[in-house]
Amino acid sequence: MIDVAGLRVMKAIADEGSFTGAAVALGYSQPAVSQMVRRLEQRAGTALVDRVGRTVRLTEAGQTLARRAGEVLSAIDAAEEEVAAIAGLRAGRVRIAAFPSASATLVPKALALVKQRYPEVAVTFTEAEPPESLAALRAGDCDLAIAFAYEGTDVGRGEEDLDVFSTRHLLDDEVLLALPTGHPLASVGVVDIDQLRDATWIAGCPRCRGHLLSMCRSADFSPDVAFETEDYVAVAGLVAAGLGVALIPDLIVRTAHHPGVVTTRVRPASKRQIVAVTTPDLERVPAVAATLDALCEVAHSSELAPTFPAPELDYYL
Amino acid sequence: MIDVAGLRVMKAIADEGSFTGAAVALGYSQPAVSQMVRRLEQRAGTALVDRVGRTVRLTEAGQTLARRAGEVLSAIDAAEEEVAAIAGLRAGRVRIAAFPSASATLVPKALALVKQRYPEVAVTFTEAEPPESLAALRAGDCDLAIAFAYEGTDVGRGEEDLDVFSTRHLLDDEVLLALPTGHPLASVGVVDIDQLRDATWIAGCPRCRGHLLSMCRSADFSPDVAFETEDYVAVAGLVAAGLGVALIPDLIVRTAHHPGVVTTRVRPASKRQIVAVTTPDLERVPAVAATLDALCEVAHSSELAPTFPAPELDYYL
DNA sequence: CGATTCTATAACGTCAGGTTATGCGGCGGG
DNA sequence: CCCGCCGCATAACCTGACGTTATAGAATCG
CATH class of the missing domain: 1.10.10.10 (Winged helix-like DNA-binding domain superfamily/Winged helix DNA-binding domain)
Known part of the structure; x- marks a missing residue:
């Protein structure tokens, strides 16, 4: 009235x-x-x-x-x-959920960028593996999920979510082979997966383990997985102790050196895609869009650019 | 926006x-x-x-x-x-300005009616002679003015206000002759103004005095006005003391008896119109409209109906 | 008394914001 | 596993609220 x-x-x-x-x-x-x-x-x-x-x-x-x-x-x-x-980005909040190795590098840099540009925007952060982070996104418990997908598989949940979510590619994270220092293959430069059919394997998180299995299946063998742990420091420890070899994404390798571990490239090369996921609606929220942009910038910046193909360096876990 | x-x-x-x-x-x-x-x-x-x-x-x-x-x-x-x-008349305020003799009878009854029907409506009341009450109306200091006009003259101010204001007729108030008890003309019933050409007069308020003069002028004489006072109790006292005669509106007569005064009708009959005045806009305010209605009802009720022509009663001031 | 400065009215254009009809995708039950 | 229901989106359309300009009437002031 x-x-x-x-x-x-x-x-x-x-x-x-x-x-x-x-x-x-x-x-x-x-x-x-x-x-x-x-x-x-x-x-x-x-x-x-x-x-x-x-x-x-x-x-x-x-x-x-x-x-x-x-x-x-x-x-x-x-x-x-x-x-x-x-x-107008003079207020607001962005809730990010990211998996651990993204939390270590990509996310902190991006958040710093956002904070520098828009000091009033509050960014909160939760660590979560892709399946849970997407569930949180779906449930409205976060605004932005940093997830990853191994080549050929989807991001995390059933494929049905791929269209309802809005996915933005951040960077390709090459999967490397972690060997104990002094391992005979450590100096080859590129190791063919077939050379490892008799190796003992240490597997990471369930999805990483799935990727290992699929790689080996392509080479027509089934890996001998002796250890499973989600903790990559533990993986490194096991490798350094000579208890096995492991596939570790490049991004993780950079976060922490381990003197007893050497990494090399693997053939066939495989990588995981690191993506930022949100909903089409949230993408239209300026603070979320700004954070996405910052993530992209950081991902494409030289600091985080893939070091391969520039394989002269070794990476320590 | x-x-x-x-x-x-x-x-x-x-x-x-x-x-x-x-x-x-x-x-x-x-x-x-x-x-x-x-x-x-x-x-x-x-x-x-x-x-x-x-x-x-x-x-x-x-x-x-x-x-x-x-x-x-x-x-x-x-x-x-x-x-x-x-x-919806569940709140609100009506500010009335009325001249004294209306204040005594008409207004209290009407306000009681309003209060009975719409208990939440607050009615405030100010005593003011017509010129001032209309000025108050114009100035926005009241919502409703009870004024009077002697026949032939306008309500109070210059005629220019007659159209900007909205006027509602309430009742005709016959002007009576006040004589001291025992006066020879007191028993005649109707006194011709011409019989009073040699009388000594007591005049009321300026406009009433004006009306007296105009009545006498019609009878081709000029009254001998010996006293002027706005206070009708004083007028009554003077009349009772035999110091003169006076013209007094019927409405005033009813408000207070004075044992020493008798009233009779006068020929030619003359009356003053008692009107409620407001602005066209304020007339559309429900509380004002309700008060106006109440005033009309009270004015037309038997209690306040003109007692003449039913001249068998005498009225004491 | 005429000029100025109010408000009211008429006539008209436009767009916000409603409707119905329809399509599409997600979720849950048989 | 598929089908049916339910809820949101879109298209097309209609209306009326609300703005405009043009003009008239009335009140105040110099």
């Missing part, structure tokens, strides 16, 4: 003392104010202004409306400003 | 958890909600809802809007209710 324009008009009349004054104050024409008042009056069921001669006064109902208009308009302005602040 | 409908929609979505639910809650169709949200989003510059699968969640900006919507809408509802209360 009451609309904001009407309140604005009543307040302007109260402030200016005339229809014409209210009109110029609001940027309207005078007849607009005149018939707006008439509309308001017939909706209200009572006179709101008392025109005697050519002076205009508010009636009791009109004064009431004008008085109330103040609080309503300021409340609306506050709401408008609050939303504008979020839209 | 933000409109009330939009806030209502956001709040409904927050409450119901779905567009369809919000639509039925608001009495809209579902597409109405859908495109309203889209409009809001492109105005806001950010996504407000996050649709994943077939569930809908509010984004941070959306939650902000929904939360603020509560206070804005309740403020608007309060304003609406306050105005509706005034329009």
